[in-house]
Amino acid sequence: xxxxxxxxxxxxxxxxxxxxxxxxxxxxxxxxxxxxxxxxxxxxxxxxxxxxxxxxxxxxxxxxxxxxxxxxxxxxxxxxxxxxxxxxxxxxxxxxxxxxxxxxxxxxxxxxxxxxxxxxxxxxxxxxxxxxxxxxxxxxxxxxxxxxxxxxxxxxxxxxxxxxxxxxxxxxxxxxxxxxxxxxxxxxxxxxxxxxxxxxxxxxxxxxxxxxxxxxxxxxxxxxxxxxxxxxxxxxxxxxxxxxxxxxxxxxxxxxxxxxxxxxxxxxxxxxxxxxxxxxxxxxxxxxxxxxxxxxxxxxxxxxxxxxxxxxxxxxxxxxxxxxxxxxxxxxxxxxxxxxxxxxxxxxxxxxxxxxxxxxxxxxxxxxxxxxxxxxxxxxxxxxxxxxxxxxxxxxxxxxxxxxxxxxxxxxxxxxxxxxxxxxxxxxxxxxxxxxxxxxxxxxxxxxxxxxxxxxxxxxxxxxxxxxxxxxxxxxxxxxxxxxxxxxxxxxxxxxxxxxxxxxxxxxxxxxxxxxxxxxxxxxxxxxxxxxxxxxxxxxxxxxxxxxxxxxxxxxxxxxxxxxxxxxxxxxxxxxxxxxxxxxxxxxxxxxxxxxxxxxxxxxxxxxxxxxxxxxxxxxxxxxxxxxxxxxxxxxxxxxxxxxxxxxxxxxxxxxxxxxxxxxxxxxxxxxxxxxxxxxxxxxxxxxxxxxxxxxxxxxxxxxxxxxxxxxxxxxxxxxxxxxxxxxxxxxxxxxxxxxxxxxxxxxxxxxxxxxxxxxxxxxxxxxxxxxxxxxxxx
Amino acid sequence: xxxxxxxxxxxxxxxxxxxxxxxxxxxxxxxxxxxxxxxxxxxxxxxxxxxxxxxxxxxxxxxxxxxxxxxxxxxxxxxxxxxxxxxxxxxxxxxxxxxxxxxxxxxxxxxxxxxxxxxxxxxxxxxxxxxxxxxxxxxxxxxxxxxxxxxxxxxxxxxxxxxxxxxxxxxxxxxxxxxxxxx
Numbered sequence: 001x002x003x004x005x006x007x008x009x010x011x012x013x014x015x016x017x018x019x020x021x022x023x024x025x026x027x028x029x030x031x032x033x034x035x036x037x038x039x040x041x042x043x044x045x046x047x048x049x050x051x052x053x054x055x056x057x058x059x060x061x062x063x064x065x066x067x068x069x070x071x072x073x074x075x076x077x078x079x080x081x082x083x084x085x086x087x088x089x090x091x092x093x094x095x096x097x098x099x100x101x102x103x104x105x106x107x108x109x110x111x112x113x114x115x116x117x118x119x120x121x122x123x124x125x126x127x128x129x130x131x132x133x134x135x136x137x138x139x140x141x142x143x144x145x146x147x148x149x150x151x152x153x154x155x156x157x158x159x160x161x162x163x164x165x166x167x168x169x170x171x172x173x174x175x176x177x178x179x180x181x182x183x184x185x186x187x188x189x190x191x192x193x194x195x196x197x198x199x200x201x202x203x204x205x206x207x208x209x210x211x212x213x214x215x216x217x218x219x220x221x222x223x224x225x226x227x228x229x230x231x232x233x234x235x236x237x238x239x240x241x242x243x244x245x246x247x248x249x250x251x252x253x254x255x256x257x258x259x260x261x262x263x264x265x266x267x268x269x270x271x272x273x274x275x276x277x278x279x280x281x282x283x284x285x286x287x288x289x290x291x292x293x294x295x296x297x298x299x300x301x302x303x304x305x306x307x308x309x310x311x312x313x314x315x316x317x318x319x320x321x322x323x324x325x326x327x328x329x330x331x332x333x334x335x336x337x338x339x340x341x342x343x344x345x346x347x348x349x350x351x352x353x354x355x356x357x358x359x360x361x362x363x364x365x366x367x368x369x370x371x372x373x374x375x376x377x378x379x380x381x382x383x384x385x386x387x388x389x390x391x392x393x394x395x396x397x398x399x400x401x402x403x404x405x406x407x408x409x410x411x412x413x414x415x416x417x418x419x420x421x422x423x424x425x426x427x428x429x430x431x432x433x434x435x436x437x438x439x440x441x442x443x444x445x446x447x448x449x450x451x452x453x454x455x456x457x458x459x460x461x462x463x464x465x466x467x468x469x470x471x472x473x474x475x476x477x478x479x480x481x482x483x484x485x486x487x488x489x490x491x492x493x494x495x496x497x498x499x500x501x502x503x504x505x506x507x508x509x510x511x512x513x514x515x516x517x518x519x520x521x522x523x524x525x526x527x528x529x530x531x532x533x534x535x536x537x538x539x540x541x542x543x544x545x546x547x548x549x550x551x552x553x554x555x556x557x558x559x560x561x562x563x564x565x566x567x568x569x570x571x572x573x574x575x576x577x578x579x580x581x582x583x584x585x586x587x588x589x590x591x592x593x594x595x596x597x598x599x600x601x602x603x604x605x606x607x608x609x610x611x612x613x614x615x616x617x618x619x620x621x622x623x624x625x626x627x628x629x630x631x632x633x634x635x636x637x638x639x640x641x642x643x644x645x646x647x648x649x650x651x652x653x654x655x656x657x658x659x660x661x662x663x664x665x666x667x668x669x670x671x672x673x674x675x676x677x678x679x680x681x682x683x684x685x686x687x688x689x690x691x692x693x694x695x696x697x698x699x700x701x702x703x704x705x706x707x708x709x710x711x712x713x714x715x716x717x718x719x720x721x722x723x724x725x726x727x728x729x730x731x732x733x734x735x736x737x738x739x740x741x742x743x744x745x746x747x748x749x750x751x752x753x754x755x756x757x758x759x760x761x762x763x764x765x766x767x768x769x770x771x772x773x774x775x776x777x778x779x
Numbered sequence: 780x781x782x783x784x785x786x787x788x789x790x791x792x793x794x795x796x797x798x799x800x801x802x803x804x805x806x807x808x809x810x811x812x813x814x815x816x817x818x819x820x821x822x823x824x825x826x827x828x829x830x831x832x833x834x835x836x837x838x839x840x841x842x843x844x845x846x847x848x849x850x851x852x853x854x855x856x857x858x859x860x861x862x863x864x865x866x867x868x869x870x871x872x873x874x875x876x877x878x879x880x881x882x883x884x885x886x887x888x889x890x891x892x893x894x895x896x897x898x899x900x901x902x903x904x905x906x907x908x909x910x911x912x913x914x915x916x917x918x919x920x921x922x923x924x925x926x927x928x929x930x931x932x933x934x935x936x937x938x939x940x941x942x943x944x945x946x947x948x949x950x951x952x953x954x955x956x957x958x959x960x961x962x
Contacts, residue, residue: 077883079880080876080879080880081879081880081882081883082908083908083909116852122880122881122882122883123881123882123883123884123939124882124883124884124937124938124939125883127880132811132812133811134826134850135810135811135812135814135826135827136814136827136848137811137812137813137814137827138812138813138814138880141880143883143936143938144936144937144938144939145934145936145937145938147936147937177935177936178936184897184899184914185914185934185935185936186935187898187899187916187918187935188916194897194898194899195896195897309918309920310919310920311919314919381958382957382958382959382961385961386961389919389961389962393962431961507898511898744851744852744853
């Protein structure tokens with residue numbers, strides 16, 4: 001018996017209907033006692049060559065024999081969307097649908113009547129559908145939680161329809177969406193389980209960051225202990241001064257010595273404060289710098305998909321603002337937390353040694369402070385997130401506005417943008433107000449509580465002095481120490497405010513560092529020393545959402561040195577094709593091969609060194625023209641840069657610039673025309689001498705004259721290298737060796753221009769439409 | 780519907796034009812294998828038809844697109860029902876059945892508990908289908924706006940949980956939700 005657990009534990013329906021409500025993704029956040037073995041009867045499973053126990057009788061009554069069953073997959077919703085447990089049972093020639101509560105099969109579908117199967121994604125659920133008599137018929141409905149196992153099941157049904165053998169191992173694959181150890185759904189497919197990763201809390205990880213600076217931190221601790229000892233000196237000297245000099249009018253000669261002692265203690269404290277401040281600053285700034293670099297480095301390594309899910313504003317905020325909290329960590333931990341803890345312990349002990357009875361009175365406010373701090377923590381914690389969110393949204397709003405300022409002005413939407421920004425600014429105001437008002441309420445209340453503590457000591461201590469139980473000097477020393485005791489306690493209660501901000505920022509920083517939206521790199525990537533430029537896509541299926549394919553079973557082969565055109569409507573999958581060849585994403589099925597090697601085996605660096613990419617929107621950095629052209633090859637000599645520019649037909653306009661190749665460009669190439677920027681981006685691609693040149697709508701955003709210039713440049717650029725050109729203007733592809741026509745994620749047609757025109761298919765239709773449009777424009 | 784009432788609804792001459800489906804020219808009924816069949820006067824009969832709301836939040840039962848999959852596996856639009864309420868009850872029922880198949884969201888009625896651990900939010904809620912617990916990554920893209928007052932929460936497995944109106948929650952529930960889903 002092969003049982004595979006692919007979903008989290010499921011609880012029974014709370015409404016006593018005693019059926020498994022597998023619609024629900026019930027997941028305990030507590031420890032899983034025996035995660036490798038499922039709780040009997042609680043987890044839905046894919047059963048290989050097996051019938052679920054609950055259906056044994058029903059299935060047999062339906063005339064289905066165990067020997068015929070290939071697999072059984074649980075379902076969780078009825079066709080009309082109501083939660084109900086059921087099963088899809090597959091044999092070699094039929095699919096049977098059973099409800100667990102019904103005595104008869106809900107439906108039977110004979111595969112001989114069907115020619116296709118698909119998993120149709122709808123909003124929040126999906127359907128397995130068979131195409132019968134040319135119409136897709138719903139077989140079974142499932143919630144999104146079951147899509148992964150149904151994706152595999154449908155692949156098996158597809159094999160059965162094609163007369164191929166059943167592959168039980170394909171159904172046995174480990175889940176990519178649920179942790180196989182603890183059943184927690186993963187934050188993203190193939191991501192490490194956040195519960196099992198056991199990376200430790202933010203503090204542990206922050207301390208680990210400080211490991212290289214242990215010597216400085218130890219120095220810091222030693223200095224702080226010394227500082228606390230010094231802090232105890234003044235009250236003790238004050239007691240001596242009052243009790244043994246001032247009140248009894250004796251030992252007058254002690255006075256300068258005691259005062260001298262007070263000055264020395266104060267000066268010593270000052271020196272130690274300097275050492276503490278400088279050391280914590282040294283460690284803090286170093287940690288911040290290293291962490292900022294690590295976050296930026298991580299961001300550079302993350303998959304393009306990660307950037308689809310996170311806004312630039314929020315990522316900028318993490319690198320620029322959140323990391324700064326880590327600088328505060330050292331000083332806050334040293335001076336804010338450790339120092340105050342040491343003070344509380346040191347001074348508290350001294351108070352009890354001096355007079356334990358009076359010291360007990362001093363402790364009365366402490367429980368109120370602790371309770372108040374706990375409540376405050378709970379209330380304030382989410383508000384920090386709200387402030388961060390509001391700031392990040394305001395940054396996004398401003399960035400969008402500044403980037404699109406021409407559009408705003410062109411459409412006369414300044415007032416609307418003012419209102420939009422005012423809304424974002426209002427959100428920042430309200431979230432900050434909410435946070436600061438909490439702090440503004442909490443802090444005075446704490447001050448009041450401590451003030452009451454002082455009054456209590458006045459009362460108790462005053463009575464003791466009047467009753468001659470303690471000396472006036474002791475009471476004075478007590479008050480001196482009282483302020484020093486309550487101040488760190490109060491600081492510790494305030495520390496919680498900083499701490500909440502730090503934890504919120506730390507979570508966001510470590511979220512980036514822990515992100516796994518990265519492509520798997522081979523352990524030993526193969527270097528392609530002399531790439532020929534053969535590109536092959538073999539049965540590639542890919543979707544940005546894995547269950548909604550954009551490319552469907554695409555196969556194509558491009559020979560070295562060929563000039564290949566890719567055409568098709570918007571959304572037909574042209575750019576996705578490029579994304580896969582450049583390995584910005586990996587296909588869900590099939591493989592992309594360069595010179596016969598799977599790109600996943602090459603390593604992204606080795607691959608991209610050999611690919612030149614020219615995009616529709618060329619991006620220019622704020623640097624010189626030469627630096628922009630040499631972006632992919634910073635050590636290129638000036639002659640090579642000039643050669644690349646000449647090949648890209650960019651040399652002449654650069655030469656006309658006052659500073660020539662040393663011309664410093666403005667924001668995103670400000671000062672250059674669209675065509676000039678595009679030719680520079682072609683020069684940039686050519687400088688690396690790539691074996692494969694990819695142009696994604698490289699000429700679609702420029703005028704006809706510029707396009708001609710660019711076309712001339714490309715004619716040179718393509719020589720001796722494999723060139724893949726995506727173009728809307730089909731006239732630019734007339735000379736292509738092969739043109740692939742994409743349609744709805746598939747290669748619908750392929751061949752040279754003349755052949756495709758003769759075929760009178762999609763390509764011919766597109767050419768005719770463009771010809772008509774050109775005539776209309778000319779008219 | 781009598782024969783005299785039928786209005787032919789040919790395909791628009793302009794391929795990008797909108798074909799508005801009106802009751803007089805549109806017949807919806809159950810076809811083979813329980814699939815939806817749509818007959819358009821002056822055009823033809825389509826099988827395996829599905830309905831999709833074009834403005835699911837702002838217009839609900841208005842602007843409903845009827846679609847089918849053609850022989851080449853491409854999804855095509857038959858036309859658009861501008862106001863479903865104008866159609867006979869039987870047609871409305873069929874379209875609603877089809878819409879029910881297209882959308883699957885659990886409506887959150889109560890929020891019992893939300894806990895944050897490992898960057899995940901653990902929800903205990905009450906839906907129309909009973910008590911439900913689910914896990915959702917604590918990320919902006921997992922809680923989307925639904926109109927001006929609602930939110931759709933996407934759990935780790937992309938199941939959808941809808942709060943149609945935040946103000947319909949109790950103040951305590953709303954406070955709890957907003958403390959985590961603050962955006």
